[in-house]
Amino acid sequence: MIYAYAALAIVAAVLIDRFPSPRLRRIVIVALAIPLLLVPLIDPSEATRNLLADASIYVALALGLNIVVGFAGLLDLGYAAFFAIGAYAYGMLASPQFGLHIPFWVILLLAGPLAALFGMILGAPTLRLRGDYLAIVTLGFGEIVPQIFQNLTAYTGGPNGIPGLDVPSFFGKSFGASALPFYYLALALVALAIFIAGNLRASRLGRAWLAIRDDELAAKHAGIDTTRAKLAAFAIGASFSGCAGVLFAAKLGLVSPDLFGFQVSVLIVSMLVLGGMGNLSGVVIGSLVLTMLNSAILPQANMLAATLLHVHVDLSQYHFAIYGVILVAMMLWRPSGLIARRAR
Amino acid sequence: MSSLRIDDLCVSYGGVSALRHVSLHVEQGEAIALLGANGAGKSSLLRAISGLVCSSGSIAFDGVLLGGRPAASIARLGIGHVPEGRRLFARMTVRENLALGCWDIGATDERMQGVFALFERLRERADQVAGSLSGGEQQMVALGRALMGSPRLLLLDEPSLGLAPQVIAMIFARLGEIHARGTTMIVVEQNARAALSFASRAYVLENGQVVRSGNADDLANDPTIIDAYLGGVIE
Structure with missing residues (x-):
């Protein structure tokens, strides 16, 4: 169904x-x-709820990255760093790690501005960079952040991360072990992200982003403050990722550095490429398709292969290979994504 | 007081110097032409004024020093730049392109109508994608985009580039109207004849230096200028 x-x-x-x-x-x-x-x-079934919650978190991530890559045209390959920052903020502030048990909701609210700040810290040195050069610097940032979390053993638990994070509660009622509250929260975050992104796109800032994406030099010629617009894109994009990170960490109950590696950044970029950059419904569909592929379609295919062909394979092991094939196919036949930006 | 005063301006791109010790001045309400061969430094001079390239020396606009200001802040002071090759946002509509010309203050209908009054063609094309327009129409959009910010000084980089003679005449006629309203102008042109008949004074750049300057009429009749920029001596 x-x-x-x-x-x-x-x-x-x-x-x-x-x-x-x-x-x-x-x-x-x-x-x-x-x-x-x-x-x-x-x-x-709890498995479905879990899947839906994860899918929604990824949709929120993709919507955030879409502001940076889809709207402003700044190829960011280290987007998972902000996801990690949000998650670790929850991990360090709501766990026995320091004995701090700051309420989930407070951290959720603070994660946006915190990640936005880091977005600007990353954005500032890259303002003069474009295209491939920007991608390489952001890639570096994406590698550095989990590495820092891994090496600051005293604060972050090192490679093992921080387990036993606080279970959030809502007006005294604990979320319990179910993923359902996280699903609804993630859904609310997605709705908020769609609302904000849709309004931003139509705003003056949004038009400045599209102008920078189309031709940065022309945007400067027209008198657009490209510095401010680019920093705003990095900050706003990162803030969604920070909030998603808090949700992700609280749902999982632990954080560890290997959860936020390069694959996560690549996965989110793939979602944008698949769905269609800059197009909100495309981004949502792209992220849903890839999450479903990984957690629902491939396991189903395994079962199908086992029952029909009596072949026992684990296609999930090959999911990056499958992403690769999908991306190559997209570039060949639908370079602007499943849902291309509306042509006028 | 001069509208624009440039003293000892130098621009270089990674060791290669594009402008060397250029000094010039443009009076309020004046239209001047910059002539020169490819690579003489004409576009670099305009880009230095707009803050799009780093330069040394001093540039003062209405007494305000522009050195070190970012491009957006220079545009806000009232300097409009029509870039070489038009550089429109090809996937956006004419209206969106125009609106981006006064991004910081917000595009009002009044400003938009002002541009449409000057270029009636753009009113018909307002909701078309800029990339689908003809070269002349695109040049009108580029001009209109710069005019949206109500510039007091307009920098025009090769407004005749790639256009048919008839269209060039029309563009210069409109430039004349804009100039008549009191807008100060600097026109960079390969089409020296059009530029010299439009401007009152001209500077000639060679290898990044000003080698000649003077009255446009005098330059238009100067044998060396005719030889170098006006396609030989007309008998």
């Missing part, structure tokens, strides 16, 4: 830009969003 819904959602998302009236578009989006609230109630 979930798969049927997912298929329907993907078809709707592909078609949505062709809908003539914005009102109809809005109705379809709302109609599609309602089952998202109900799905975990219909399917009570």
Whole structure:
């Protein structure tokens, strides 16, 4: 049933830009969003809830990166660093590590500004860089941050990370062991991210980003403050990642440096490439498809192969190979993503 | 007081010098032409004024020193730059392109209408993607984009580049109208004849230095200038 819904959602998302009236578009989006609230109630298995929660966190991450890469055109290959910063903020402030037990909600609120600050710290030295050079510097930043967390053993628990993080509670009621509250929270974060990104895109700042993406020199010629616009993109993009990191850490109950490596950054960039950079519905679909591929479609395919062909394989082991094939195929046949930006 | 005063300006790109000790001045409401061969430093001079390249020496606009200011802040002072090759945002509409010309203050309908009044063609094309326009129309958008910021000084880098003679005449006629309203202008041109008949004074750049300057009419009749920039002596 979930798969049927997912298929329907993907078809709707592909078609949505062709809908003539914005009102109809809005109705379809709302109609599609309602089952998202109900799905975990219909399917009570914890595995599904867990999967949905993770998928939503990844959607929020992809929406954040989309502001940097999709809107402003700044290729950031170290985006997982901000995810790590958010997660470690929760890990260090809400665990027995320092005996600090700051409430989840406070950290969730602070993680955005904190990650935004780090976004600007990374952004500042890269302002003059473009394209490949920018990608290399951000790649470095993405490598440095988990490394720092790994080496600061006294504060971060080193390679083992920090286990036993506080379980959040909502008005005195503990989240318990279920992923369901995290799913709803992540969904709220996604909704907020879509709302903010959609409004930013139409704003003056958003137009400045698109101008910088299309031609940075021309943007400067036109008198656009490219420095401020680029820093804002890094900061806002990072803040989503920071919040997602807090959710991720609280849900998992532990943080460790290997959770935020280069693969995570690559995975999120792949989601954008697959879905279509700069296009919000494309980004959502791209991240859903890749998360589902990893946690639902490949295990199902394993089972299918075992029952039908009597072959025992673990396709999940090959997921990066499969991403690679998908990306190459996308570049060949649909370079602007599943859902290309609307051509006028 | 001069509108723009440049003293001892030097620009170099990684050891290669593009401008060497250039000094010039532009009076309020004046239109001047910068002539020179490819690589003489004409575009670099405009870019230095706009703050798009680092330079040494001093540039003062209405008494305000521009050195070290970022490009966006120089644009806000009232210097509009129409770049070489137009550099429009090809995937955006004409209207969006124009709006980006006064990004910091917000595009008002009044400003937009001002541009449309000057270039009626753009009103029809307002919602078309800029990349789909003809060269002349694109040049109008580039000009309009610079005008959206109500510049007091307009820097024009090769406004005739790649355009048909008829379109060039139209562009210069519009430039004349803008100039008549009191906008100070610096025009960089390969098309020296068009530039000299438009401007009142001109500077000639060679290898990054000012080698000649003077009245546009005098230069237009000067045999060496005719020989070098106006396609030989007309008998």
